[in-house]
């Protein structure tokens with residue numbers, strides 16, 4: 001089984017991977033706060049290494065990290081996957097492609113399980129994946145909200161608890177989903193009735 005728990009990386013000649021023990025928490029770096037994990041005061045080489053996926057024997061399959069090195073003539077920060085660097089604004093296209101590749105792998109695994117007569121287990125995996133993605137989406141919406149607030153410091157700071165953040169993000173996603181469902185449904189009136197019944201049920205629960 002492939003582990004996503006970061007472990008000590010294998011030896012590599014890549015200078016960016018020189019200190020890849022377990023990923024450290026971003027520290028007190030003044031240049032790249034919340035990103036750089038270099039702890040030494042007054043450091044010039046900024047980085048965040050050690051995020052990796054390993055194979056069954058613990059050998060690194062893929063790693064992701066951040067580097068902004070002072071020995072470059074034009075020290076621009078990069079996000080890397082393996083040995084390839086991307087500018088931060090280019091990275092999302094790369095990460096989307098990797099994610100899509102993993103979806104292809106999941107699809108292959110599920111089809112193979114079906115073919116092997118293991119359909120129920122395949123369905124359970126898909127169910128698990130949907131739950132995971134839902135949690136990820138909620139976290140992403142909460143993250144988006146925090147970034148929005150950070151962009152407008154004059155506005156109210158984000159003081160909600162984690163639970164409140166999750167609730168707001170899930171609510172916002174639910175509203176989006178309802179909008180899509182209504183836009184796509186051939187029976188909008190029926191869907192609105194079903195929605196109203198559901199809301200009534202929740203209203204009863206909330207006032208109970």
Ligand SMILES: [Zn+2]
Nearest residue numbers: 029036038046
């Ligand atoms: Zn730094």
